[in-house]
Amino acid sequence: MKKLIALFLCLILALPAFALADDQVEITLWTYPIGSWGNAETVDGIIKDFNAVHPEIKVTVQYLDYQSGDDQVTTAIEAKTTPDIIMEGPERLVANWGAAGKMLDISDLWADTKDDIIAASAAVEAACKNAEGVYYEYPLCMTTHCMVINYNDFEKAGALQYIDEEKHTWTTEGFLNALDALNAAGFAPTAVVYCGGQGGDQGTRALVTNLYSGQFTAPDHSAYTMDSEANIKALQLLQQLVKDGKLDADAGIVAGDEIALFCNSTISIGFCWNASAAVSNKASLAEDVKVFPMAFPSDDGVPELQGGIWGFGLFDNGDEAKVAAAKTFVKWVCDDPAQAAKSVYASGFFPTRASLGDIYAGTDKAENGEYAIFMPYLGDYYQVTPNWAAQRTEWWNLLQRIFAGGDVAAEVAVYCQNANQK
Amino acid sequence: MTTRAFPARRVVSPAMRAARRRENIAAYLFMAPSLVFFLGFVIFPMGMCLVTSFFNYTMTDFSWIGLANYVEMFQDAIFGKALVNTIVIVLVSVPVTCMFSLWVASLIYKMRDRHTSFFRCVFYLPVVTGSVAVTVVWKWIFNNYYGVLNYVFKNLGLITRNINWLGNPDYALACIITILLTTSVGQPIVLYVSALSNVDHSLIEAASVDGATNMQVFWKIKWPQVMPTTLYILVITTINSFQCFALIQLLTSGGPNNSTQTIMYYIYYNAFKLSRYGYGSAMGIILAIIIAVFSAIQFRLAKTDNG
Known part of the structure; x- marks a missing residue:
């Protein structure tokens, strides 16, 4: 009898795993501390909202810091344990890991938003692709330092x-x-x-x-x-x-x-x-x-002024289902009408889509909007130099x-x- | 004249041989878990390190280049500087750590147990605190603008204006060595207290009765008996000093002007920042050889009849 009960309990415990295997795609997101994108509470909230719309995708987050984050990514690349999505800027996504052939071409994400992004800043669009025009970053926010x-x-x-x-x-x-x-x-x-x-x-x-x-x-x-x-x-x-x-x-x-x-x-x-x-x-x-x-x-x-452009890149992990899920997540975070402004707001920086306008007016971060005065001085994004x-x-x-x-x-x-x- | 009696050749029965084989198998099975770990996490990586040191191994390339990494290394001025700094750290920190630990241990081991334990805790605290926390505190102490050290020295009249301890090439390495000492002395003190407590008291009493001075008792009785502990401390401290990394990474990044650059940090920089894994491996091999040579010398010099 005891054995039967134990077996039954094991089956119950294993059920979620089977359910996950059948229905859910699990993807991993690594993010550098870009404003509140380094804050678990904020990111958990974003993922919770995402799961309300896409329960079929489970997102696991790992938080990196600028002291050791690059080392962790380098180690993951060599160990072939890279995340599906990583949030950072063109100097890493395009000039470093993209140039080394580790990132996926995500040009398809740009299809319906390219004009909106260029309207915000042509420099952003230029920074997110390599010399051959392959896009390795899908931008979310930008600022001038x-x-x-x-x-x-x-x-x-x-x-x-x-x-x-x-x-x-x-x-x-x-x-x-x-x-x-x-x-x-x-x-x-x-x-x-x-x-x-x-x-x-x-x-x-x-x-x-x-x-x-x-x-x-x-x-x-x-x-x-x-x-x-x-x-x-x-x-x-x-x-x-x-x-x-x-x-x-x-x-x-x-x-x-x-x-x-x-x-x-x-x-x-x-x-x-x-x-x-x-x-x-x-x-x-x-x-x-x-x-x-x-x-x-x-x-x-x-x-x-030197710019900062942050967005998402996808590592090539060879799993089509995960790639599709990762693209769904990125697209939702950056372009969903109800979410896009919130995603940028979490960063504390400015939208890379002209259509989003001033996202800080009338919010707790209204003073962030004052820094928009520097955006016209955005200079060349030279961080992609070899x-x-x-x-x-x-x-x-x-x-x-x-x-x-x-x-x-x-x-x-x-x-x-x-x-x-x- | 004595004659040496050779033992008669013993005949081993098949049953005994089988029993011995079973014992051997059991011994190997007991050893297997740690052996697997040792082979997998020590020997295999060392072998891989040696192999990759002959390759131009980067994020995009893995091509055979023979000894080119080694040739480049010995032409690399920063590696030379890192080597000199590392050896300076070892030559200063190892003797100072040993002598200071022995001095402290010889003072506290005679105290009451409660007091000895208190001091052991005090000196061991930096070891268990963790290098990041220790480094943050020291960074604050050495701060150029509001650091405690400048404040104390100025109030004592030792300096007239603030010294940029970590930002000045003249002081930075000394600061690193100082911090290293605070994190290094804990374990040796504990070991020396234990070793000194185990010294045969009857010998000390006999020597004292014979009129030996304290110094004579120390050098003739205690020192030989704590020599195996000393040898262990020398080797461990040497290896730790050669592998000084966290302090450099958290405090100076090898600067200013490479004045605190060490081989370990330079290996890390090349392997992880520049993704030059092959070059980093080559430096790792040279570092391992240097540590092995130093350790061999220490074993040779500190060799005793009983240890």
């Missing part, structure tokens, strides 16, 4: 005159005057050029390239062009500012540490900021910090060498030689 100042410090130092408060822009000359004013008013350290690692390096890259309107790569993304006259001049300027004590450089910190210094009022200017950072750091702001986002200073006052991963390490090493007193031209030559090595 900017910098931030403590409005209160600027006001006290009489430095507000050097910024365009309406456009949130300033010139290189204005930036230098502001540093002088802040230093004279005792707000030292004013800012820190962080170079302890690759975290948040978009900030230091944008700082350097904007000062004299240089370009980080060739227009066709075939080479890194830090050795241009404009870029060398910018690096020499920063080196001099550090030598003069008007600016700090720190090889011991990365962007996260720099943001903490800004939030606790140690520094008045931060070089790594965006709409999502504004939300996530709101609770940690010191009392005397008033966040005022700014574009990077440029000689002509017209900045060229050798990107190696270049990132070369970049912060270059800054370390320069701020340790190295000759700028010579150090830049070393950087270009290493970064452009095929």
Whole structure:
């Protein structure tokens, strides 16, 4: 009798597995912490809503971080245990794993939304495909990375005159005057050029390239062009500012540490900021910090900001049913009329579809909408240039060498030689 | 003159032979689980590492290149820097860890059990805390802007302005070694306390009665008896120091200017960041050889009659 009961219980326990095998397709999603897409509560809510419409697809989520996420994906690629869907940007989906032949061509997802995406930003569409026109990313959201100042410090130092408060822009000359004013008013350290690692390096890259309107790569993304006259001049300027004590450089910190210094009022200017950072750091702001986002200073006052584009890519796991289920999920998240805006809202960034309009108006994140002012300054998405991963390490090493007193031209030559090595 | 008696050749019956075979089989069966793990997770990966070191193994390629990875490695200036840094870490941290542990253990092993246990816990705490938590605390201590170390040193009048401990090539490696020491001394202290407690007290008493000083008692009685423990600690600490990785990854990423670059971190960087698995494997092989040589030297130098 006991044996019969045990067998019966086993059968009951096994039933869901049989049911799953018959009816449900199980897919896995790996996501980097793109706003609240790194938050289990938010993502579980999205999946719950998805399952209300598509109960036949079960989505399992794994959360990655930027410290070790790439390592986990690399390991999964070699072990052939990659997820069905991964959420990140073109520098990984297109330029890295796509170029290595690990991603699926998802051009079919673009069929009915391509015009809408191009209407939002042609740069987004261009970044999501390779040179042959194969799409490896289906975009969800985008932003421009900017910098931030403590409005209160600027006001006290009489430095507000050097910024365009309406456009949130300033010139290189204005930036230098502001540093002088802040230093004279005792707000030292004013800012820190962080170079302890690759975290948040978009900030230091944008700082350097904007000062004299240089370009980080060739227009066709075939080479890194830090050795241009404009870029060398910018690096020499920063080196001099550090030598003069008007600016700090720190090889011991990365962007996260720099943001903490800004939030606790140690520094008045931060070089790594965006709409999502504004939300996530709101609770940690010191009392005397008033966040005022700014574009990077440029000689002509017209900045060229680096963009962030996030969306979904599909790994080729050789299972047609899973591929179809993954595409259904991605399409629902990005384009379902009732869900698309919510999916973007969770990221804290801006929609890559013009039809979605301003998704933040009248919401708890209304201030995120203010960062849309920077979208017209969205520059070239150069992160798809070959050798990107190696270049990132070369970049912060270059800054370390320069701020340790190295000759700028010579150090830049070393950087270009290493970064452009095929 | 003595004559050596050779034992007569014993005749082994078939029944005894069968019993012995059964015993052997049983022994191998008991050993099998750990042997499978050892072969699968140690020997096989080591073999794979050796094989892939002869290939240009990346995310898109797997082609035979012979010794090219090894040739490149010895022309790679960063690898050279990493090798020197690693050896510096080993040469500083291993003797300091051993001496400090022995000193602390010799002070606390004579205390009451309760006090000895308390100190054992204190020194073992960084070991069980986990490297991430320890590293976060140390990062805060070394912070350039609001770190405790700068605050204390400035108040003591030792420095006049903040020092960027982890951002300055002159200090960064010393900081890494300091943190490594705090996480390394726990186990050796526990082992030395145990070893010193097991030293034969009758020998110590006899030596004292004969007029031996404390130093003589230590070097002539205690030191030889704790030598097997010392050898174990030397080997383990050497291997751990050679494989210093988490601290580097969490604190400096090998910088500034490669001043804290170690072989382990450089292997990780090449294998996981650049997907150059073959090159990383070649460096792993060289690291294994270096560790084996160091360990062999230590075994040779610390060899005793009883251990």
